[in-house]
Amino acid sequence: xxxxxxxxxxxxxxxxxxxxxxxxxxxxxxxxxxxxxxxxxxxxxxxxxxxxxxxxxxxxxxxxxxxxxxxxxxxxxxxxxxxxxxxxxxxxxxxxxxxxxxxxxxxxxxxxxxxxxxxxxxxxxxxxxxxxxxxxxxxxxxxxxxxxxxxxxxxxxxxxxxxxxxxxxxxxxxxxxxxxxxxxxxxxxxxxxxxxxxxxxxxxxxxxxxxxxxxxxxxxxxxxxxxxxxxxxxxxxxxxxxxxxxxxxxxxxxxxxxxxxxxxxxxxxxxxxxxxxxxxxxxxxxxxxxxxxxxxxxxxxxxxxxxxxxxxxxxxxxxxxxxxxxxxxxxxxxxxxxxxxxxxxxxxxxxxxxxxxxxxxxxxxxxxxxxxxxxxxxxxx
Numbered sequence: 001x002x003x004x005x006x007x008x009x010x011x012x013x014x015x016x017x018x019x020x021x022x023x024x025x026x027x028x029x030x031x032x033x034x035x036x037x038x039x040x041x042x043x044x045x046x047x048x049x050x051x052x053x054x055x056x057x058x059x060x061x062x063x064x065x066x067x068x069x070x071x072x073x074x075x076x077x078x079x080x081x082x083x084x085x086x087x088x089x090x091x092x093x094x095x096x097x098x099x100x101x102x103x104x105x106x107x108x109x110x111x112x113x114x115x116x117x118x119x120x121x122x123x124x125x126x127x128x129x130x131x132x133x134x135x136x137x138x139x140x141x142x143x144x145x146x147x148x149x150x151x152x153x154x155x156x157x158x159x160x161x162x163x164x165x166x167x168x169x170x171x172x173x174x175x176x177x178x179x180x181x182x183x184x185x186x187x188x189x190x191x192x193x194x195x196x197x198x199x200x201x202x203x204x205x206x207x208x209x210x211x212x213x214x215x216x217x218x219x220x221x222x223x224x225x226x227x228x229x230x231x232x233x234x235x236x237x238x239x240x241x242x243x244x245x246x247x248x249x250x251x252x253x254x255x256x257x258x259x260x261x262x263x264x265x266x267x268x269x270x271x272x273x274x275x276x277x278x279x280x281x282x283x284x285x286x287x288x289x290x291x292x293x294x295x296x297x298x299x300x301x302x303x304x305x306x307x308x309x310x311x312x313x314x315x316x317x318x319x320x321x322x323x324x325x326x327x328x329x330x331x332x333x334x335x336x337x338x339x340x341x342x343x344x345x346x347x348x349x350x351x352x353x354x355x356x357x358x359x360x361x362x363x364x365x366x367x368x369x370x371x372x373x374x375x376x377x378x379x380x381x
Contacts, residue, residue, distance in 0.1 A: 004029060006036075010122070010140030011347045012130060014061045016054030019348040020139070025063070025130060028121035029074065030144045033114070035082055036074035037090055037145065041159035042138040043067040043338075043363045044347075044354050045167050046194060046262070047285065051133060052351070055287035062131025063122060065139030065364075066092040069153065069162035079147040087157070088150035089166045091316055092134045095148045105318075107148075108310045114146050139347060141366055151320045160341060160363045161327065161334035164195070165320055167311070168361060169334070172199025174312015174319060175258055175283045176207060182256050184208030189245060189254035190230075191270055192261025192284055193221040195337055195361040198228050200258045200283065202332060205229035209256070211248040215241050215269070216261075218357055228333060238269065245273045253278060262286040268293075276302040283309045341365045 006027045011020040030036045048064040050056050068090040075082055082088075095102050096112035121144040122130035122137055130137075137143055153162050172195070176182050188209040190200050193216035204212045211231040216222050222233040234244040245254055253275035259266045262284040270280050271294065299306070312319075326332035339359035342350040343366075350362040 006142065008141040009344060010063050010137070011065075011344060012061050012063055012124065013052050013133075016052070016060070020052070020351075022345060022347070024125055025140070026123045027140070027142055027144060030076045031115050032076040032078040033147055034076045034116065034144050035072050035079060035147050035150065036142060037068075037070040037088060037150065038073050038142050039068050039070040039090070039138055039140065039366050041069050041163040041363050041365050043160075043163045043166075043168065043195070043361045044350055046354070047134065047167075048139075049351060049355060050262070050285065050287065057288060058133075059131045061124065061128065062133045063137040063139055064133035066090075066134035066136040067163055067167035068136065068138035068143070069157075069159050069166065070143075072150075073142070076147065082147060082150070082152070087153050087155055087162070089153050089162055089316070089320055090136060090138060090143060090145060091149050091151075091166045091170070091311075092136050093149060093311055093314060093316055094135050094146045097148065105315050106313070107315050108313060116144070116146055139344070139364065141344070151316045153320070153324060157324065157327075158335070160338050160365065163363060164334050164337055164361060165323055168195035168337070169199045169323060169332070170314045170316070170319060171283065171309070171312040172196040172201075172260065173203040173206075173323065174314045175200055175260075175281050175309040176203035176209075178313040178319070179307055179309035180256055180258075180279055180281050182207050182209060185210060186255040187211050187213075187249050187252075187275070188256040188258065189213045189215065189270070189273060191215045191257065191259045191266045192263075193218065193225050194260065196283060197258075197260035198225065198337060198360060200260055201225060201228050201230055206326075206331065213245060213248055213254065220358075221360075224360070227336075236265070236269070238272070241269065241273065249275065252276070255279070256281065258283055260284045262290075264290050264292065274304055277304065278302075279305045279307060281307045281309050283312075337361050338363055343367070
């Protein structure tokens with residue numbers, strides 16, 4: 001019997017900058033190359049918030065959410081390597097495996113077009129097509145995604161921890177290990193201490209980077225960073241940050257600077273604190289239209305490099321399993337990244353908490369007993 005369309009609960013963005021609307025939507029069955037996943041947890045990434053607030057444009061109405069984990073419920077006829085019942089991390093990275101970029105292990109730049117790119121599997125109660133946000137739409141009880149977007153995870157891996165592997169951890173860890181290929185013993189600076197920034201810091205310590213410096217305006221986040229292995233921390237004040245970096249590097253500057261914040265000034269600050277022959281890695285994604293000026297002559301004279309890092313240059317089948325093992329062995333902190341757990345009904349409260357700067361990662365838990373950080377379990381107004 002052919003799979004049927006299902007009705008599920010999902011949080012829809014109908015107007016930029018406004019609260020999401022919890023509604024019943026229809027989810028089409030997976031195509032031949034796709035799978036259907038019942039979502040167990042979906043973390044709230046700043047990329048979701050940027051789209052919800054209209055900073056990056058996009059079509060409305062849409063369902064966002066892309067940093068998720070769950071269990072496969074249905075598998076397309078062309079997907080022999082996955083089975084119903086498999087637990088998986090669900091990512092936004094969709095790759096064909098054999099195009100120009102995939103052949104070079106640049107899966108994040110895959111140039112192929114997929115059936116799900118042409119037709120969203122989501123419609124609302126009135127029959128209106130809904131945007132398949134970030135190719136995932138995981139602020140919902142279930143998703144249909146291309147098989148390349150998932151990677152199997154152990155059955156006993158906690159759902160909240162598993163969801164973080166799908167974006168925040170991959171992006172930060174990969175920026176260090178894949179994009180920059182940072183050498184052991186090099187000095188490094190992270191600007192911005194959200195979920196991506198802290199995972200960038202974890203990767204720096206993993207490869208043996210030292211000193212491992214951080215900059216963030218939040219005292220609480222700087223304190224957290226010290227627990228994640230930072231050796232020195234500063235607020236964003238330019239004089240204070242420069243003094244920290246010069247003291248830790250004998251006045252040379254940081255050999256690697258990872259800008260994980262999307263704030264316009266973070267890029268300029270990163271360049272100003274970069275050592276000669278150093279590498280600036282742009283990880284954070286600012287709003288459309290944000291620009292920064294550079295002096296090409298100064299960069300050439302200093303032999304410096306600027307790299308962009310999309311999703312940590314990840315290949316999920318290659319990169320997720322070692323991260324799972326690192327977590328199991330206590331070398332990767334995941335549980336400590338989760339600031340709050342919320343049911344889908346409280347997603348707007350969870351988003352506002354992230355926007356306030358209080359949270360590292362808030363996670364939507366798809367369980368009937370899930371409650372928000374206040375433990376009351378009330379429905380969002």
